[in-house]
Amino acid sequence: MNPLCLEHCLTETEKQHFEENGFLVVEDAIPQEMVEKLIVAVDRVGAEHLGKDELPPDASFNLLDFVGRDESFIELLDWHTTFPKVWGILGWNIKLYHSHLIVLPPLSAEERDKKRRLGWHQDSGRLNIELEGNPRPRVSLKVAYFLTDTSVPGRGNFSVLPGSQQFNQVEMPEESTADPENATPVFAKPGTAVFFDRRLWHAAGRNTSDITRKVLFYGYSYRWLQPRDNMTVEHVMERSDPIRQQILGKSTGGMGYTSPGEKDVPLRTWLQENLGSEAVAR
Template sequence: MPKHKLNRSAREQWAIDGFLIMKGVLSRTQIKRFSSEVDRLQRKYVVRNPDVQNSSGLDRRNILPESPIFHELIDHPATFQTVLDLMGPHIQLSMAEAILRPPDPDFKGYIHTDGGQALRHIRVTETSWPIQLKIQYFLTDVSRQNMGNFTLFPGSHLRPYPEGDAPINAHTPGAVQVCANAGDAAIFPHSLWHGVSPNKSRRARKTLIYGYGQLCFRTFDFDGHSADVMKQCTPRQRRLLGDLGSDWRPGAYFYSPADQEKVMKGPRRRKRI
């Protein structure tokens, strides 16, 4: 499995287009394991839920407590170096999400930016560290358009989002529906206009999304983790989940611990037993 570190061409694409597509970051074994876990969550929260239609999709946030398998992507060796290259070492995990989008020819898709109303009005320069970014891991092949594709507008991370205008979607001029193989991943910042296309295929599209933010910002999907989750993680994973190595104190998240770069950039260590 490849280890990715940004070269000049990738840095230029990130600065100009606002996204990267990384090929083959997950092995076939990993794809199968993660896909099986998403299916399990679909059965747990949709199929067996009397208040939800069985045909509904899944959008499950904060999936780390659901299975230790999901911990593997917190700092996956095929993508985490790229996160550090783009964001620097003073970061945290802000979200972990599982999505299953079943076929739905009536769904028109949608486009948005991340981070709510405030971050929609905040954009960074081409050369600065991102405030936040996401990695979307594809668990199913999306080989042609209108299969529930991840959809984006290249270069839109530097432009104001058109609030108040007619809604934009996957078929608005300028939109690009990403065609990818299972095991590929897309990396993009909060300010990129992105979303999903209709799924007119015959099978569900499955993805996992992991978000990262600078340490001084609040997380998206959780406000801390249980002792059970933390004890299953490596030192670096615990740091990314908010364990600073000492008790909280005022200003704790403004200035990183002295060993922050060592923990972030060091080798991936085994989990505690």
């Protein structure tokens, strides 16, 4: 794994911010040339998904299981500015369990003036019904890579209710088109990474601009959680190093997910060798 990871470990300030607010913003997580390469990959994969030669300007979709469809997507699995913060939050027994990319074009002229409540939700479906406790366990988080400029309002801004990961339910206003008072848009420039707890109540904002929003979402979880999509990555497994293989879901067997041995979690060995035993104490 890239030794530059050691320069971007989760700080105490970042950890406190994430625990209190449920999200963390890292600007310039990926350089502009990487952003441009990823946009080309998104446009190609999106066109294939829609059965087109090129991505139409009004294309709108949420594509699951994209990560294995371009080498540039694979590179982000253990990206040196972001992956250290993932293990800093979840620990070493982790994998990618889900990926999806969202392309959100501008609203039509007739839709722009309509007032609608945003689609506030927590991630992970029935985990929010079948897991006990209040709040329920975190279990997973996502890293969202913003490829287009959402640094000003009205561009489909990722919106959050800060601190709401601590509550199984949130109260909505009586007015059916109104959002909660503490609804907060996240202003993200191209190359920004936004980490968020799966329990955080969040939504996509309305895109009233003339720019199509393009975002990649990487979902990391504990290794024992069932994948949320098909995780079509077998074709890259053999050429991946051991840590990437762990991230992509490799295990020595069923027991290796909940009682992992050394071969199941090479990330633990790497952390111990580079950061000491305290880094893998749990």
